[in-house]
Structure formats: structure tokens, C-alpha cells
Amino acid sequence: MSLTILGFLSLGVVVGLFLPSAVAEVLSSASTWMLLILIFSVGIDLGVNKEVFAQIRRLGLKILLVPFGVVAGSIFGGLVGALILQDPILDGAVIASGLGWYSLPGIMITDAGRPILGTTTFLANCFREVISFVTIPLIAVHLNHYTAIAPPGAAAMDTSLPVVRANTDAETAVVSFVSGATCTIVVPILIGALLG
Amino acid sequence: MTMIIVAIGLGFVVGLSDILGERILKLNGKFQNVCLMLLILFMGIGIGGNPEVTGALGTLGGKALLYAILSVLGAVSCVYAITKVFFKKELSSKN
Numbered sequence: 588m589s590l591t592i593l594g595f596l597s598l599g600v601v602v603g604l605f606l607p608s609a610v611a612e613v614l615s616s617a618s619t620w621m622l623l624i625l626i627f628s629v630g631i632d633l634g635v636n637k638e639v640f641a642q643i644r645r646l647g648l649k650i651l652l653v654p655f656g657v658v659a660g661s662i663f664g665g666l667v668g669a670l671i672l673q674d675p676i677l678d679g680a681v682i683a684s685g686l687g688w689y690s691l692p693g694i695m696i697t698d699a700g701r702p703i704l705g706t707t708t709f710l711a712n713c714f715r716e717v718i719s720f721v722t723i724p725l726i727a728v729h730l731n732h733y734t735a736i737a738p739p740g741a742a743a744m745d746t747s748l749p750v751v752r753a754n755t756d757a758e759t760a761v762v763s764f765v766s767g768a769t770c771t772i773v774v775p776i777l778i779g780a781l782l783g
Numbered sequence: 784m785t786m787i788i789v790a791i792g793l794g795f796v797v798g799l800s801d802i803l804g805e806r807i808l809k810l811n812g813k814f815q816n817v818c819l820m821l822l823i824l825f826m827g828i829g830i831g832g833n834p835e836v837t838g839a840l841g842t843l844g845g846k847a848l849l850y851a852i853l854s855v856l857g858a859v860s861c862v863y864a865i866t867k868v869f870f871k872k873e874l875s876s877k878n
Contacts, residue, residue, distance in 0.1 A: 591820065592820075592823055595820050595823045595824045595827065596823050596824070596826070596827040597827065598824060598827060599823065599824040599825065599826060599827015599828040599829075599830070599831060600827040600828070600830050600831035601827075601831060602824075602827070602828050602831065603827060603828035603829065603830060603831020603832035603833075604831040604832070604837065606828065606831075606832055608832055608834065610832075611828050611829065611831070611832025611833070612832070614825050614828045614829070614832075615825065615826075615828065615829035615832065615833075617825060618822055618825035618826055618829060621818060621821060621822045621825065622787075622822055623786055623787070623790045624790075624818065625815060625818045625819060625822060626787055626790040626791050626794070627790045627791070627793055627794040628794060628811055628814060628815050628818070629791065629794065629815065630790065630791040630792065630793060630794020630795040630796075630797070630798065631794040631795070631797050631798035631803065631808075631811055632794075632798060632811065632812075632815075633791070633794070633795050633798060634794065634795040634796060634797060634798020634799035634800075635798040635799075635801075635803075635808060636798075637799070642873075646873065649869060649870075652865050652869055652870075653862060653865070655865075656858065656861040656862035656864070656865040657858045657861070657862060659857075659861050660854075660857035660858035660859070660860055660861025660862060661854040661855075661857050661858045662854075662857070663857040663861065664850075664853035664854035664855070664856055664857025664858065665850060665853065665854050665857075667853050667857070668849055668850045668853045668854070671849070671853075672846060672849065679850070682847075682850045682854075683850060683853075683854040683857070686854075703843070706835075706839045706843055707843045707846060707847050707850070708847075709835070709836075709839075710836065710839055710840070710843055710844060710847035710848075711846075711847035711848070711850040711851045711854070712851070713830060713836060713847075713851075714847055714848050714851035714852075715851040715854060715855060716826075717830070718851055718852065718855050719855070720823060722855065722859075726859065730859070730863050731863070731866055731874045732874065733862065733866045733870055733873075733874065734859060734862050734863045734866055736862065737855070737858040737859045737861070737862040737863075738855045738858065738859060740854075740858060744787060745787050746822075746826070749815060749818075749819045749822070750819065752815070753815065753816065753819060764791065
């Protein structure tokens, strides 16, 4: 599946480069609606699998260990990046705190008077989404299902949720939704705190 | 976020209510696959057609890519370690 995803994504990027920007914008907003329909369809899937929620209830609060790992691991990666690139250490943490959500953090940071850091955060989290699409299927097979939730971070509740569902099972899709929603709540708090 | 929660909630209620037959549910699975590929294509178009992205790629692209790779690697290693310690039982039935 990774190769198919990579193929469609690259095709899209190339088409996007040559399309007039107005058309690209229309298609991009069409994708918002398509995402909602897709999420509705994933919801049906979860509702049909009635045993899933009993399993989730059994997991209880332990489920939050997954988003905790996503946040801690991402920030650690950002700190390592800052060390390698010799950037201010907090900048690395800020970029990684986007957790794959590119729109809001980029705007928050730019508004805080750091336009270059904002653009880097925006791009890094765009890349993170692309990397997620391609790596989720591989991680689901070679590591385990819950770990496949890690790459997309906050997007595990929306754009990447159908990819997680297609490569794992209904229970993992619910964990993915919970993890993504938790990350989505954490992102603005983290960025706000780090920017001081 | 509200729209996403409404969409998944509505779908969930429809699924739970058992009003859809076996055949429609099978179609739902196929529909998801087709829709997913279209969505990914459209998202690619959104990325390629966004001058903010393409304009900044040259100067900040390499740096941003390194940060993206490292934060994914960090998240994957951390969650993998957590699953090995805390979710052994749950995952033993999967892969």
C-alpha cells in the first residue's frame, strides 16, 4: 500500500505544480469534504464492530500512553535535530511540537514574530504528514499496529485515520482517533508554552 | 475538529444501528479504499499547488525534512518501546 500511496501523492504534487493555483485551491477544498465523507465511512466501520468498544474500555486510561509516547518522542526528535543543525534548542522543540499539524502551529509561530521558524514548522509538519502516509503501512506490518499511530501525531484523528484503518483493525483505529485528538489538544498548549 | 467528530459520530451511529446490509458494508470497505487514494491525490495537489510550500522548499526544505524525519523516528521509537512494555497482551493477538 505504501507504494500506491507514494504514487498517488507524487502524482498529485506534480499535477499541483502545473495546475493554475485557483484550480488547485478548489481541489484542495474538495479534499476537505472527501475527508469528512471518508471519516463518516470509517465511523460506520467502527459502529459495526461492536466488540471494539469493550476492548477499548478494558484498555482504560492506559490508552493515553500512546499519545504520551507520540509527544515525548517527537519533541526528543526535534531536540536532536536542533543539536545536529546547531539551531537554538527550543526552536527544535517548537518545530516538533507541531506533531504533524501544519496549519495552526505555523500561523501561531509566525504571529508570534518568528516567520522563518513558522515556515520551517509548517514545512516540517507537511513533510511529516507525507512521511506518515508512506510509513504507516510498513510500520503496521514490521513493528506493530499501535506503533503505526505514531508517525502522523495529531493527524491520526483525521487525514491519516483512514490509512491507519486500512492497514490495521477497528480497535487500532479507535486508539488512533483518541491519540490524534489528544495531540490536537496538546499542540497549541505546547507551542504557546514554548514560545513563552 | 468539530466536523471530524460529528462525521465519525454519525457514521458510528449508522454502523451501530445495523440498518446497513452485508452488501452495503462490503461496498463501504471498497469505497474507503477508492476515496482514500483520491484524497491522497488531492492532498498532493494541495501541496504542489501551494506557493507557500514550493516557495520555501529551496531555502528551508532540507532543514524541515530533517526535523520531520527525526520527529517521526522519535515518536515511532518511543511508542514502540511503550507498546513492548505496556501493551504486550493486547498486541499478541494481532501481528
